[in-house]
Amino acid sequence: xxxxTQIPAALSVPEGENLVLxxxxxxxxxxxxxxxxxxxxKGLTSLLLIQSSQREQTSGRLNAxxxxxxxxxxxxIAASQPGDSATYLCAVTTEGQNFVFGPGTxxxxxx
Amino acid sequence: xxxVTQSSRYLVKRTGEKVFLECVQDMxxxxxxxxxxxxGLGLRxxxxxxDVKMKEKGDIPEGYSVSREKKERFSLxxxxxxxxxxxxxxxxxxxxxxxSTDTQYFGPGTxxxxx
Numbered sequence: 660x661x662x663x664t665q666i667p668a669a670l671s672v673p674e675g676e677n678l679v680l681x682x683x684x685x686x687x688x689x690x691x692x693x694x695x696x697x698x699x700x701k702g703l704t705s706l707l708l709i710q711s712s713q714r715e716q717t718s719g720r721l722n723a724x725x726x727x728x729x730x731x732x733x734x735x736i737a738a739s740q741p742g743d744s745a746t747y748l749c750a751v752t753t754e755g756q757n758f759v760f761g762p763g764t765x766x767x768x769x770x
Numbered sequence: 771x772x773x774v775t776q777s778s779r780y781l782v783k784r785t786g787e788k789v790f791l792e793c794v795q796d797m798x799x800x801x802x803x804x805x806x807x808x809x810g811l812g813l814r815x816x817x818x819x820x821d822v823k824m825k826e827k828g829d830i831p832e833g834y835s836v837s838r839e840k841k842e843r844f845s846l847x848x849x850x851x852x853x854x855x856x857x858x859x860x861x862x863x864x865x866x867x868x869x870s871t872d873t874q875y876f877g878p879g880t881x882x883x884x885x
Binding site: 700 | 774803811813814818860873874877878879881
């Protein structure tokens with residue numbers, strides 16, 4: 660059964676820093692991997708979707724990479740801002756399954 | 771713009787009550803999902819549906835049932851609420867019948883407290 664983990668569980672950085680969030684999954688036979696953002700008490704917003712045939716996706720200051728063979732993905736946030744403070748979740752889909760979510764990384768960007 | 775709405779943001783119920791959580795999407799999506807989210811456990815899939823009148827169990831269906839009488843509406847039912855069902859409940863929808871290759875669009879969530 661697919662399992663997804665995220666490290667670190669929480670991260671606090673000063674404004675302007677570049678940072679990396681990590682996601683690991685146990686079954687490398689995935690269809691895609693997705694990064695979501697969740698603000699406190701709210702639903703999830705999709706940030707980036709990487710299909711299994713892709714190595715990375717970029718959107719503005721966000722870059723997500725995927726290494727299927729090692730079961731890893733990273734989300735790189737450049738020049739972090741206080742508005743980036745949120746919980747970031749990754750999720751993968753494998754054959755016969757719906758999304759399997761990681762527990763999330765809670766990010767705080769300090770002004 | 772896809773919009774997924776949930777009937778309540780906050781709900782407080784008593785143990786043993788029957789609870790209905792409603793979810794409506796306005797983009798004609800075939801697929802709809804119910805998750806619960808608990809600290810340290812992430813999102814866990816309760817039930818999903820790929821079509822009207824169709825339902826499939828997710829990872830944690832015990833104590834829950836669902837109803838999908840219309841394409842745009844997916845209801846989660848707690849037949850007899852218990853304190854261990856206190857949680858954040860999230861509804862989502864997606865546009866493909868396969869259900870596994872496209873993004874899901876989430877509602878704002880319902881925080882349910884069972885006393």
